[in-house]
Amino acid sequence: MKPTSSPIIDVAIRLGLIALLVFLSFTYLRPFLGLMLWAMILAIALYPVHAKLVPKLGGKEGRAATVLVLGIVLVIGAPTVMLSVSLVDHVLSIYNQAIAGSLRVPEPSDNVAGWPIIGERVDTAWRAASENFHGFAVAHEQQIRDFAHNLMSLFGNVLTTSLAFLAAFIVAGIFMAYAKPGAQTTSRIFNRICGPETGDELHILSVATVRSVAVGVIGVAFIQALLLGVGFMLAGIPAAGLLALAVLVCGIVQLPAAIFVIPVVAWMWMAGDGSMVANIVLTIYLIVAGLADNVLKPMLLGRGLAVPMPVVLLGALGGMIVSGLIGLFIGAVVLAVSYQLFMAWVNEGKGLEEKAARVQGELEDRG
Template structure:
């Protein structure tokens, strides 16, 4: 008995119902994303910080006997660590501005006239000589002349500083939210495993969740941790040698390390400055060797720490960090390696999951 085929109207109605449901789900997802989008970076930073600091939370929880107390202590210590350098930086900038204002009021600021040989420099010699000479003889008139350009540059600098301030406040809020995440860390870990299991299956889900967690911690140790160690090593040398603005230069080393740029951009000019002012003494030579080696220490530590505890080759993590940094900024430094590590793992699981090659049956084989 042949089955009765479904009428075309029933098929079209079923397809229409599926399309309507899919459309409604898409509208719901897009609407939820638009509502959540202003908080996306904040929540991503919060999750990254919570995952990174959770092992420390586990250690403190055993001593304090409370998840909330351990999370609160970590957040307070982290905020204090952030506020102390910011206070020192602000105090240094305010002191420099006050000294500059005092020098200008007392008319103690004088620019020496340029040498005649400056005018003979190729391309820029004549222009530079005229500009320098006017600055030495009529600084007020020169400032009035370049006032419109200075105004534009000042507005740009103030805008950048405002962006840095907003980013700093967002980081503080992210720390507070990360403390809440750590206080409910067990539930969060269980939820992450459930979501990964629902997406990738019961076998691969827990592995993917563990891989994401290990990758974020490895990047935090291998990038931020190494940059902090490098800042301490280089900054200590600057302080001992009495380099002007040693704190600001050490902070610049930290930022370069986080941005995956070489610290030699700071250390080599400082070494040149020391030789120009101190000469080739034993102290300056020892400082140059120490500073150069400290500026290159990330090349030794990064292979040791970057892929530590991650079942993914170190070049994959490094490429993910660099690519994420280029495409998405600082937050891409963490998201890039996670996505690339998960993609790498899934790709090789797909490659290894090949059906066994079918062996020809004995009766199908032709006699030779």
Template sequence: MDNQSQHTQSTQFVSNMMESAIKIGLLIFLISWTYDIIKPFVIPMLWGGIIAVALMPLTHKLERLLKVRRGLAATFLALLGMVLLFTPFIMVSGSIFDGVTHSLEMLQSGKISIPGPTQRVADIPVIGDKLFEIWSLFSSNLEKAVLHFLPEIKSIAAGMAGVIGSSLATLVMFIISLAIAAGFMAHAEVVSAAIANVAVRAVGPNAKAWTNLTAATIRSVLLGVVGVAFIQSMLVGSAMFVFGIPAAGLITFVVLIFGIAQLPALIVVLPVMFYVFATKDTTPATIFSIWVLLAAVSDNVLKPMLMGRGVDVPMPVILLGAIGGMLTAGIIGLFLGAVVLAIWYELFICWLNNDKVAESGEVLVSVNSDS
């Protein structure tokens, strides 16, 4: 009888295991299939959420100022963002196209002439002699110089074409993200309630505090990264326009992109400084160099001032998260990395405080027992 009972239990156990394995396998298959379906929309949805969180205070202000429905205010901001994205892209693309067309026409006509370098170029430390030699070759015998550096020119042209193509794809992605952000902002209460329910279900009673921390961190990173990049590009661009540097608008735009990507603006500024010293008098070249150098390193002062505002997390934690996230996951990692590190910091502080509370409780018990 015992053997029969054990056999029945064993058969039931195997049957339950098989049934559970089949259910888990079907669930994994369903999750994997669902992810493959929504994968193209994950990044735009994340960007849409980030943009919605960042622009929600502005949407509330616009809604109260214009006395319109939130949907109209959100749509207006989304359309304004699309215009702000399209305008510089069209201007820069048109400038590049016109420049390439003009250069090809000049090359075909044989009328192109490049001024030779001055002795000050050769006096530049480390790279002066090599730069003087290459510049002289292009100014004296352009055809020979082009043939000599043809592989490098092809690789640069291919790189520029790739950058323009990826920029166009990124622009389309941001337009989709702005449309998604407008939908999130128009139905903010419903979306917030759904996120709060999921967060409470996942992490418990601390979910509300962490969702508020996430929103504040996103706004802080937006201000400390995009805001600082915009201010820095304006400072550099003002010097470019004041001193009449060729392609000043394009250089300003590149500085903005470098700032958002957390790359040093000196990469863009230093070649322009060499050009100015080679083509202008010493006094204006010195003034220009001091101006753009201060502008290029201004992010070291602006980031501590702007990043971390409104957040209890220390600025170095957010800055490390933003830079580390950028290196790991690209531009979107700026926000995700900062949020993840901020939440881990709050967890760590909570763990420390719990230990302190426990120790104080033990001390209190021992004192009471002694009394």
């Protein structure tokens, strides 16, 4: 008599093999997981632009994706490379001058001491460096080393992140070239997991949420940074470009632009050289630009979604706190889908209550 295996043992072995296969697959894909997630998010966000390019390029999906990605790579990659080369050359020039003893620091202007909070300390240190840079460097050697190390680390991180984004754009182009079969496969996955009744709805909701966050959070932050950057340049603010970049980062993390606008307006009135009329006009412009997100965000974030805007915003902020920038999208999608499933369950219970009340009414009428 041949021994027969128990069905429970068979199921346990199969589940174990499936778990092992999932674990190994995740282990081998983990180094590329961030790149693939960013590529998918970028492909979803850029697909409307891609869809408009397809008819203009003879209906070729691959050609449209190639043109779009090349355009983005040129717009982002070329300035990044030029800025990196220029920064490296500038740093090397300063280093060589410091080694040769020929580095000269210009004296600060009289307006520096009038800067709010840090003006006096900056003016004192600046003047000491301009009068005797060698002595200043010897006295603050460790601070200069730490500052240079942190600056180069920051530059390396920014450069690495920029190159990773360029790679993500290239992979996103491949996704967009095969968008239709990819969307069909994703729809089948949603239908298999969630059922045919809600699968397509949740699939559409996930795509719309990613685009809503891209426009309502990153898009609004970019618009506000551009508006304030122009204002900073017109006001003659030092390092206006860096301040605009800081506004962009703070806008993405949902910090108010007032933390930059108020000091800039104060500096403009206290240390600027503009006329009173120009200062009044620029002050009004900067205040309006600093409050632009309060108008744009409710208009763009959550537009066209069946989920309330606060749900998407809370999911984006919570995801960013937990998982960084990519969490903006993942958190918003997870919370939006969870809200939709919860409301579907609540509405199903409401339907059952109404049906029970209707049956109870019919029984009472018969009685």
